[in-house]
Structure formats: C-alpha cells, structure tokens
Amino acid sequence: MRTASVALARRALRNALRRPQFLAPLVLFPTLFLAVNVGGLERTTALPGFPHVDGFLDFQLAAAITQSLLLGGISAGIAAALDIEGGFFDRLVASPTPRLAIVLGRVLAASVIAAIQVVYFLVLGVIFGASIKGGALGVLYVLAIGTVAGTGFGALGVMIALRARNASTVQGIFPLVFVLLFVSSAFFPANLLSPPADVVAAYNPLSYIAEGMRQPIAFDNALAPVLEGLAAAAGVALAAIGLSVLALHGRLRAT
Amino acid sequence: MCNIIASIEAIEAIGLEREFKGGVKAVTGIDLTVAPGEVYGFLGPNGAGKTTTVRMLVTLLRPTGGHARVAGFDVARQPAEVRRRIGVALQEAALDPLMTGSELIELQATLHGIPPRAVRKRGAELIERVGLSQAADRRVGTYSGGMRRRLDLAMALIHEPEVLFLDEPTTGLDPTSRLTLWNEVRRLRDEGTTVFLTTQYLEEADQLADRLGIIAAGKIVAGGTPAALKAEIGSPHLDLVLAAGSDVQRAREAIAGFGDHRPAAEGCHLSIGLEHGAADIAPILRALDDAGFAVAELELKQPTLDDVFLAKTGVHLEGAADAEPAPEPELV
Numbered sequence: 001m002r003t004a005s006v007a008l009a010r011r012a013l014r015n016a017l018r019r020p021q022f023l024a025p026l027v028l029f030p031t032l033f034l035a036v037n038v039g040g041l042e043r044t045t046a047l048p049g050f051p052h053v054d055g056f057l058d059f060q061l062a063a064a065i066t067q068s069l070l071l072g073g074i075s076a077g078i079a080a081a082l083d084i085e086g087g088f089f090d091r092l093v094a095s096p097t098p099r100l101a102i103v104l105g106r107v108l109a110a111s112v113i114a115a116i117q118v119v120y121f122l123v124l125g126v127i128f129g130a131s132i133k134g135g136a137l138g139v140l141y142v143l144a145i146g147t148v149a150g151t152g153f154g155a156l157g158v159m160i161a162l163r164a165r166n167a168s169t170v171q172g173i174f175p176l177v178f179v180l181l182f183v184s185s186a187f188f189p190a191n192l193l194s195p196p197a198d199v200v201a202a203y204n205p206l207s208y209i210a211e212g213m214r215q216p217i218a219f220d221n222a223l224a225p226v227l228e229g230l231a232a233a234a235g236v237a238l239a240a241i242g243l244s245v246l247a248l249h250g251r252l253r254a255t
Numbered sequence: 256m257c258n259i260i261a262s263i264e265a266i267e268a269i270g271l272e273r274e275f276k277g278g279v280k281a282v283t284g285i286d287l288t289v290a291p292g293e294v295y296g297f298l299g300p301n302g303a304g305k306t307t308t309v310r311m312l313v314t315l316l317r318p319t320g321g322h323a324r325v326a327g328f329d330v331a332r333q334p335a336e337v338r339r340r341i342g343v344a345l346q347e348a349a350l351d352p353l354m355t356g357s358e359l360i361e362l363q364a365t366l367h368g369i370p371p372r373a374v375r376k377r378g379a380e381l382i383e384r385v386g387l388s389q390a391a392d393r394r395v396g397t398y399s400g401g402m403r404r405r406l407d408l409a410m411a412l413i414h415e416p417e418v419l420f421l422d423e424p425t426t427g428l429d430p431t432s433r434l435t436l437w438n439e440v441r442r443l444r445d446e447g448t449t450v451f452l453t454t455q456y457l458e459e460a461d462q463l464a465d466r467l468g469i470i471a472a473g474k475i476v477a478g479g480t481p482a483a484l485k486a487e488i489g490s491p492h493l494d495l496v497l498a499a500g501s502d503v504q505r506a507r508e509a510i511a512g513f514g515d516h517r518p519a520a521e522g523c524h525l526s527i528g529l530e531h532g533a534a535d536i537a538p539i540l541r542a543l544d545d546a547g548f549a550v551a552e553l554e555l556k557q558p559t560l561d562d563v564f565l566a567k568t569g570v571h572l573e574g575a576a577d578a579e580p581a582p583e584p585e586l587v
Contacts (some may be wrong), residue, residue, distance in 0.1 A: 007365040011354065018353045018394075087349025091410075094313050094345075096338045097366045 001098045008097075008105020012079060013112055022078065026071045026113070027120050034064040034121075037187070049191050053218045054131060061125045062214035063186040065142070066206055068117045069150040070177045076110040077157025077170040084165050093252065103244045107155045114150020118143050122217075130217065138216030145212045145229045152237030155244045162247035186210035208232035265291045265326060265418050265449035266312060272320030273307050281307040283473040284321065289451060289466075291417075294444045296464025296481075297453040298560065300572055304473040305453040306346055309422045312451065313343045326417045339367075342411030344404070346422040346453075352396030356387050356406050359395065360413060367414040381409040385439065401432025408439060418449045425459060437463060457560045457572060469564055476567040485558040488566050490514075490529050492556050493536060497523040498549040509546035513539045523551070 016023050034057075042056045053059045083089045092102050122132065122139060132138050161170050181187070183197050184206035193201055201207045212229010215222055266289035273282040282304040289295040299305050310316035312325055314334035323330045326340035350359060360378040369377060382391045385405035390398065395406065404424055411419055421440070425433040440463050443450055454460050460467055461481050469477040469484070477484055492514075497506055501523050513535055515528035529535040533555060543550060564572040 003368075004366055007362055011351070011358075011362055014358075015351065015353045083351075086351070087345060087347050088351055090315055090345065091343075091349045092366070094315055094338060094341075094343045095363070095366050096335060096368065 001101055001104075004097050004101035005104040005108060008092075008101060009108035009112070012076075012106050012109030015079065016075075016109065016113060019079075022075050023113075026068055026075055026117060029071065030064040030068040030121075031124065033067065034060055037063075044188070047192060050189060051219075055129060057125060057128060057130045058133075058218040059214065060187070061121060061130055061217050062142075062210045063181075065118055065121045065146055065213055066149070066184075066186050066210045067177075067181055068121065069114055069146060069153050070181065070206075071174075072110060072113055072117060072150050073153025073155075073157040074170060074173055074177065075157070076106055076113075076154035077159075077161040077173070078167045080106050080158045080161035081164065081167040081170045084161065085167060099248060099252065100245060103155070103158055103241070103248055106158050107151055107241060107244070110154020110157070111147055111151040114154070115143060115147045117150065118146035125217070132217055133219055134216030134221040138221050141216045141221065141226045141230075142213045145209060145226070145233050148230065148237050149209045149233035152233060152235075152240045155237060155240035159240060159244040159247045162244065162251050165251075180204065180206055184210060205232040205236050209236070263291075263327070264288045264324070265293070266295070266323070266451060268308075268312070268321065268323040270321030271308065271311060271318050271323050273304075273311055273316060274319045281473055282311070285470075285473075285475055287468050287475060287478070289418075289449060291449050292444070292447045293465045294440060294450040294452060294463055296460040296467040297451065297470060298455070298457070298460040298464075298467055298564075298572070299453075299470035300455055303470045305455075305470055306422055307473075308470070309345075309420055309451070309453055313341055313420050314338055339414075340417045342414070342416035342419040344407040344411045344419075344421050344424055346426065350395045350398075350403055350406060350410075353394060355394055356382060356391045356398070356409075359406065360391075360410060363410040364413045369414060377413060381412055385409045386435070399432075401428050401435065404428060404432065404436060405439075408436065412443075416448070418451065419443060421450060421452045423453055423455065425454070425456065433459075455572070457564075461560055467560070469560075469567060471564070471568045477563055481560060484560065484563045488558040488562045491532060491558065492526055492528045492562070493539065494552075494554045494556055495525040495527070495539075495543075495550055496552040497525065497543075498551050499523065501548055506543060506546065506548050509548065510539050510542045513542065529555075 037060050038057045044050060045053055045056050045059065089102070122142065126132065134141060157170060160173060164170055183200040184204040185193065185201045186206055190198055190201050190207065208228045209232050211225050212232065215225040215229070266287065268285050268287050271282060271285040272280065274280045285308055287295075297305050297308065307316065311318050312323055312330060314330050314337050317331060325337045328336040328340070330337055354362070357378060360382060361374050364374040364378055382388055385408055387402060387405055387409070390402060395403065398406065408421070408424070425436050428436070437459070440450055440452065444465070452463060464481060466480050467478065467484060468475045497503065503523055503525065506525060510527065513527060514530050527539065536555065540550060561572050
C-alpha cells in the first residue's frame with residue numbers, strides 16, 4: 001500500500017511539474033489578487049475594530065495562502081478527473097494496486113504541493129515587506145496548517161472528480177471556491193463582516209484555517225488560534241479523505 | 256444454489272450478462288472457455304459486446320448475470336486474485352501522455368509489486384522487446400499510435416501474466432504496426448501465454464486465433480477453430496461484377512438455378528455460393544452470356560470468416576455495427 005501510494009504520488013507530482021499551465025494559476029492568481037487587495041485596500045486597516053497589524057500585507061497573506069490551497073484542491077481534482085477521462089484510472093483499477101492507494105497517492109501529492117505553495121507565499125510576503133511575527137516556529141505553524149489544509153482540499157477535489165468523472169465539472173467548482181472564501185474571515189476580520197456573512201463565517205472552517213495561519217504571521221504564536229486552525233484543517237482533511245474513499249468505493253461498486 | 260464453477264480453464268464464462276442503465280443489454284448470456292496457452296479470438300462488429308465482455312473478465316465491470324473465472328478465480332468474488340494474474344491492454348491505450356515510456360513501465364511494475372531491483376531490468380527487457388528502446392525516455396504524448404500500442408502491450412506483460420487481454424489492439428494502426436503486434440502475439444502464444452484477443456478484423460482473427468468466438472448483438476453466434484468454422488459454411492462462392500448499367504435483378508433471375516445467391520456488397524455485384532465448387536463457374540457464365548450480360552470481373556472465393564458471420568447473422572461483418580448500435584455505457 002505504502003509503495004503504491006508513494007509511486008502514485010511521485011507520478012502526480014511529476015505530472016504537475018510537467019503541466020505548468022495547471023500549476024502556475026495556483027500561485028499566480030492569488031498573487032495578483034493579493035497585490036490588488038494590498039495596493040487598493042490598505043486603508044481598511046484604519047477601520048474601527050480592525051486588529052492592529054504592521055501592514056495590510058501581513059493580514060492578507062493568510063488569505064492568499066488559503067485561496068491558493070483551495071485552487072490546489074481544484075487542480076488535484078482536475079488531474080484525477082483527467083485520469084478517469086483518459087482511461088488511466090481504469091488501468092489502475094485493473095491492476096492489483098490497493099484501492100486506497102489510488103486516493104492516497106493523489107492526496108499525498110496535494111500535500112507536497114500545498115507545502116510548496118505555503119513557502120512561496122511566505123517568501124513572497126517577506127520580499128514585499130511582511131514580517132513573520134512568530135519567527136521560525138511561526139513559519140512551522142503556518143506550514144503545518146497550510147499543508148494539512150491543502151491535503152484536505154486535494155482530497156475534496158479527488159472526491160468531486162470521482163463523483164463527476166469529468167474535468168469540466170471539477171473546473172466548474174471554481175466560482176464556489178470564491179463564495180466559500182468570501183463568507184469566511186479570510187479576507188476581513190469576522191467582527192467587520194455584515195450579517196449573514198458573519199454567522200456563516202463563524203461556522204466556516206476556512207475562517208479558522210486562515211486565522212490559524214494569520215496569527216503567527218501578523219501577530220504572535222498564541223496557541224489557541226493556531227490549534228483551532230490546525231484542528232479545522234485536520235477535520236477538513238479527515239472528512240475529505242473519508243469522503244474520497246467512499247466515492248471511490250461507490251464508483252467501483254457502481255461498475 | 257451454488258453456482259461456483261470448478262475450472263482448470265484459463266478463462267471460463269457461463270451465461271455472462273451485462274445490462275446497462277435503461278435496460279440496455281450489451282451482453283446477453285456469453286458461454287465460452289479458453290484453454291491455457293490458447294489464443295482466443297473474439298470477433299464481432301463495433302457494439303457487439305466485445306469490450307463489455309472484456310471489461311467484465313478483467314474485473315472493470317460487474318456482470319449482472321452469469322459467472323466467469325479467469326486464471327481459476329471468480330471475477331466477481333475474487334477480483335484481486337484475478338488482477339494479479341492478468342495483463343490488460345484496453346481498446347484505447349490509456350497511457351499518461353506526460354510520462355515517458357520508461358516511467359510508465361516502472362510505475363506499472365511497482366504497482367504489480369515487482370521488487371525495485373528487478374523493475375529496471377524487466378522494464379528494459381520489455382522496452383527492447385517491443386522495439387521502443389530509442390523512444391523509452393521520450394514522453395508518451397510524442398508517440399505514434401503503433402508505439403503506444405506496443406508500450407501498452409509491454410506494460411501488460413511486465414508481471415508475466417497468466418492471461419493477457421488485448422482489446423482491439425490493432426484498431427487504427429498502419430499495416431506495419433499491425434504486423435509487428437501480430438508477431439508479438441504469435442511470440443506470446445509460443446511462450447505459452449493465454450491470449451484473449453478481441454478484434455473486428457477478419458484477417459486478424461484468421462491469422463492469430465487458435466479458436467474463435469463470433470459475437471453479434473451480445474451473444475456468441477458461432478465458435479470453433481477458424482478452419483472448422485469455415486468448413487461449416489461449406490462450398491466456395493463466386494463474386495461477379497457485371498458491366499456498368501446492368502440490371503442486377505434480371506441477371507439474378509437468369510442464374511437463379513445455380514447455387515445459393517447471397518447479399519452482395521453494392522452496385523453491379525453478385526455473389527453466388529457454388530454447390531459443386533469451381534465446376535459451376537462455366538454454366539453460370541454461359542447463362543449470363545445467353546441473357547446478354549457482360550461480366551467485368553469475377554473471383555472464386557473460398558469461405559471466409561465473413562461468410563461465417565454472414566451465415567450466422569444474415570449480415571456482413573463490415574457494416575454490422577450500423578445495424579446494431581452500441582449501447583450507451585451508462586452505469587446501472
């Protein structure tokens with residue numbers, strides 16, 4: 001199982017690198033969004049109730065990472081759906097590959113890509129003036145939450161691919177990513193959101209994931225938000241992996 | 256009632272059925288056996304149920320009726336055991352275009368549990384065997400159709416399977432690539448590998464198969480060795496092409512007393528089964544001449560597998576796909 005999962009993860013990673021048109025948007029789009037937000041909405045930090053931060057970039061960095069990780073999930077889903085459309089999935093199913101490895105291979109690759117995405121945004125942030133308040137430990141916290149969250153989003157993408165069986169449907173999820181992100185506290189503090197967005201944000205795991213990463217970047221290494229973020233990310237990951245495995249079994253049963 | 260089949264055959268199917276969503280029955284009770292080391296040809300037009308049958312035998316599709324065992328294991332109850340013992344090259348060579356030939360071979364070997372040390376050696380041997388050594392480090396996306404098929408075959412052979420399934424391996428290939436694959440199938444037979452080969456090409460079935468099953472509309476309509484099947488049809492037939500503008504119906508009437516008239520391909524063609532072999536040719540030509548018909552071309556043909564197909568189904572293999580549209584492969 002482990003050998004098969006690692007072999008399939010290596011394949012997924014290699015293919016991701018060989019398909020830069022799929023990989024580039026994961027960082028380019030959130031980078032542009034981050035640049036526009038930071039450039040145009042800097043004065044937001046002066047709003048009453050906005051937490052004290054050194055700069056809007058410090059605050060927005062976690063949102064950009066979360067957005068990038070969500071796009072990573074879609075990308076993992078598209079890759080899985082292309083395997084189904086192209087028949088490679090059938091090749092795996094007709095071989096003695098453990099069924100769980102088919103999902104885990106793809107999810108492992110999503111974890112590695114997620115870690116790279118987190119590092120990219122932290123480096124970008126530092127280059128453009130952000131300071132990671134939590135220092136090296138803070139970086140590890142962000143990396144941990146981001147990687148676990150990226151794993152979960154990747155598993156969600158795989159689950160959707162297994163259900164939909166075509167890449168265009170997975171791609172159609174793209175707008176939903178934005179809706180989910182905007183009804184969280186990723187871009188703006190929860191206390192500045194209007195109803196009903198503030199209520200939805202309170203139950204949206206993306207809020208906890210983004211705030212868990214924001215704490216060590218913009219403030220300090222206070223454990224409560226970090227642990228909440230980690231728990232939310234782990235919850236998403238476990239639920240998504242479970243749902244993916246169920247989707248795989250459902251798909252194999254249906255044939 | 257216990258329906259488990261005790262079998263020493265490489266493949267055995269009894270009453271195998273598959274019904275798709277909407278009640279479309281793609282396979283309606285297939286019975287077949289394939290002996291170890293045999294090349295079994297599964298011949299039929301598009302939409303006849305060949306691929307559905309293969310997908311059930313390789314555990315990609317669950318039968319909705321009947322039973323099948325491959326390499327001694329039940330495809331529905333022991334799919335994992337079946338998968339360890341089979342090699343599969345499906346109709347569309349499902350190869351990742353972003354990977355190189357070597358990478359794909361190595362991945363397939365790893366997934367089959369071949370130890371890392373043996374992976375490289377076995378992979379290199381197979382790559383060489385299918386003539387892809389020069390292209391092994393190129394991405395599969397740059398391969399021609401023939402190269403993809405050969406790589407697909409190499410991947411299917413990586414774990415030295417007991418039973419190899421080749422689903423229309425030469426469809427869409429140029430004659431040279433087709434011959435290369437035929438030679439490889441012959442070599443596999445010589446090595447004792449059981450091969451289940453689906454094809455829509457008469458010549459391919461005739462050339463490669465030790466035994467044949469002819470499938471039409473989801474049922475096997477004839478089975479046996481190619482020679483036995485053709486002998487069943489009996490006498491040779493005469494194909495005639497009349498001069499342009501001839502009244503074919505009147506020509507048929509003029510030679511109505513000779514042999515067995517068959518549906519002909521098109522235009523001024525006539526096809527007559529000869530009860531007494533070549534001895535019937537001269538009287539037929541005389542009768543046509545007496546009736547004022549000029550013969551542009553004539554050919555004496557021995558029975559072919561197409562004749563067998565025609566005799567069993569009432570249509571030629573070519574064009575039969577149009578008569579029997581393939582069902583939509585929607586899942587139940």
